[in-house]
Amino acid sequence: xxxxxxxxxxxxxxxxxxxxxxxxxxxxxxxxxxxxxxxxxxxxxxxxxxxxxxxxxxxxxxxxxxxxxxxxxxxxxxxxxxxxxxx
Numbered sequence: 001x002x003x004x005x006x007x008x009x010x011x012x013x014x015x016x017x018x019x020x021x022x023x024x025x026x027x028x029x030x031x032x033x034x035x036x037x038x039x040x041x042x043x044x045x046x047x048x049x050x051x052x053x054x055x056x057x058x059x060x061x062x063x064x065x066x067x068x069x070x071x072x073x074x075x076x077x078x079x080x081x082x083x084x085x086x087x
Contacts, residue, residue, distance in 0.1 A: 045075055 049072050057069035066074065 045072070048072075 052068050057072075058067050060067045
């Protein structure tokens, strides 16, 4: 009877360890890290673009700088170029 209790307790203690399958590591941790950073920056840029009123996309603080619309276009072009080179 004592052996049965020992086995039962061991099963209860060991069960959670067997029930939780370890998460599979990403195929390439560098790719996963860069992908996470890209998603974060993409969210910031998207939220910024949504917050700028449409009539201010042509606004320039001085004639020498890009407008808001040109800045967002520049980021989109750069992302396209980088992703095209990586692909």
